[in-house]
Amino acid sequence: MERTVIQVIATMMVFLTLGFQPVFSQVELTRTGCGTTKFCLEDPDKCNPAVNTTPCLFGSAKATAFNSLTGIDLTFELSGNSTGYIALGLTQDASVGSTMLFVCAQNSSSNGTFFFKTMTLHNVNKTLTSQDKNVTGIQNSVVGENIKCKFSVSNLNATAQTRANADTTFSVVIGSGQLNGDTLGPFNLARNSGPLDLSVFLPNSTTNTTAPPSGANRPLYSNAVLPLLSFLTLSILKFA
Ligand SMILES: *[C@@H]1O[C@H](CO)[C@@H](O)[C@H](O)[C@H]1NC(C)=O
Ligand SMILES: *[C@@H]1O[C@H](CO)[C@@H](O)[C@H](O)[C@H]1NC(C)=O
Ligand SMILES: *[C@@H]1O[C@H](CO)[C@@H](O)[C@H](O)[C@H]1NC(C)=O
Ligand SMILES: *[C@@H]1O[C@H](CO)[C@@H](O)[C@H](O)[C@H]1NC(C)=O
Ligand SMILES: *[C@@H]1O[C@H](CO)[C@@H](O)[C@H](O)[C@H]1NC(C)=O
Numbered sequence: 001m002e003r004t005v006i007q008v009i010a011t012m013m014v015f016l017t018l019g020f021q022p023v024f025s026q027v028e029l030t031r032t033g034c035g036t037t038k039f040c041l042e043d044p045d046k047c048n049p050a051v052n053t054t055p056c057l058f059g060s061a062k063a064t065a066f067n068s069l070t071g072i073d074l075t076f077e078l079s080g081n082s083t084g085y086i087a088l089g090l091t092q093d094a095s096v097g098s099t100m101l102f103v104c105a106q107n108s109s110s111n112g113t114f115f116f117k118t119m120t121l122h123n124v125n126k127t128l129t130s131q132d133k134n135v136t137g138i139q140n141s142v143v144g145e146n147i148k149c150k151f152s153v154s155n156l157n158a159t160a161q162t163r164a165n166a167d168t169t170f171s172v173v174i175g176s177g178q179l180n181g182d183t184l185g186p187f188n189l190a191r192n193s194g195p196l197d198l199s200v201f202l203p204n205s206t207t208n209t210t211a212p213p214s215g216a217n218r219p220l221y222s223n224a225v226l227p228l229l230s231f232l233t234l235s236i237l238k239f240a
């Protein structure tokens with residue numbers, strides 16, 4: 001009996017340690033894969049988001065799947081110092097139309113609490129309007145001025161935004177801005193990649209699926225948590 005209790009407590013501790021550890025872990029971004037498995041854009045050129053001593057606004061985009069009927073799935077990384085927000089945008093042409101802007105921000109009136117927003121940036125008059133987008137797997141860390149985030153967006157289609165014939169060709173932009181109370185101040189563009197076919201960053205094994213997208217909303221830590229859950233269940237069964 002005593003042994004079983006100890007076993008259950010030990011199991012609980014393993015569960016707590018392993019199960020909850022990822023939730024509190026910081027987002028760590030590196031240049032690994034830049035130019036081969038992910039597209040990277042940074043200001044200044046080639047700066048490293050893992051090094052905090054010099055200024056570095058860094059954005060990356062990795063294609064995870066492409067479906068010719070619905071579009072491309074992308075995972076993004078963003079890092080930079082700001083007391084307001086940093087943002088990554090996708091646009092067909094940064095001089096006309098609009099930019100889909102993904103914003104990672106810290107709220108200085110709430111102890112630097114992280115928040116995420118999707119916006120439309122009107123490229124001509126530079127105004128920002130709120131725009132809902134399905135973003136999944138948002139991870140973040142805010143340390144002092146440094147904001148880092150990671151997120152995924154499914155079914156992006158360049159031609160659904162404006163008329164063009166290149167579905168996976170976007171210009172990627174990165175920049176930052178301040179917060180004026182609860183509203184986002186003007187977006188200050190730092191870099192614009194120019195038109196870029198993001199499908200070249202698809203993993204070789206997953207190119208050209210035409211099947212309907214699946215598993216896009218997979219829970220983040222299912223791989224780690226499932227074995228732990230069964231382990232825990234087994235121990236409880238044993239206890240009973
Ligand atoms: C993108 O949208 C356009 C128009 O809505 C459509 O013709 C095209 O097939 C779509 N492409 C992809 C890759 O989803
Ligand atoms: C703000 O953060 C500091 C440092 O982590 C902490 O000591 C303080 O209690 C926090 N204040 C609020 C209102 O959360
Ligand atoms: C900016 O441009 C957009 C798109 O053309 C338009 O809908 C919006 O009303 C404009 N906003 C201002 C403040 O001019
Ligand atoms: C977001 O995803 C849900 C379920 O996957 C879907 O029903 C909804 O239409 C999506 N919303 C947008 C704005 O794409
Ligand atoms: C960025 O912010 C972090 C955390 O506040 C700080 O340690 C670092 O010195 C800052 N980097 C630059 C280049 O200002």
Ligand SMILES: *[C@@H]1O[C@H](CO)[C@@H](O)[C@H](O)[C@H]1NC(C)=O
Nearest residue numbers: 107108109110115181182183
């Ligand atoms: C920032 O925090 C303040 C104080 O908690 C809150 O009133 C405000 O709505 C927050 N702003 C945003 C954009 O989340």
Ligand SMILES: *[C@@H]1O[C@H](CO)[C@@H](O)[C@H](O)[C@H]1NC(C)=O
Nearest residue numbers: 036037038200201202203204
């Ligand atoms: C795909 O395979 C080619 C040739 O082996 C390689 O050069 C390229 O880096 C690979 N791309 C990705 C995204 O893995």
Ligand SMILES: *[C@@H]1O[C@H](CO)[C@@H](O)[C@H](O)[C@H]1NC(C)=O
Nearest residue numbers: 066068199200207208209210
């Ligand atoms: C994917 O398949 C379609 C039709 O089967 C073809 O037109 C297209 O070029 C292929 N794309 C890639 C990236 O292989």
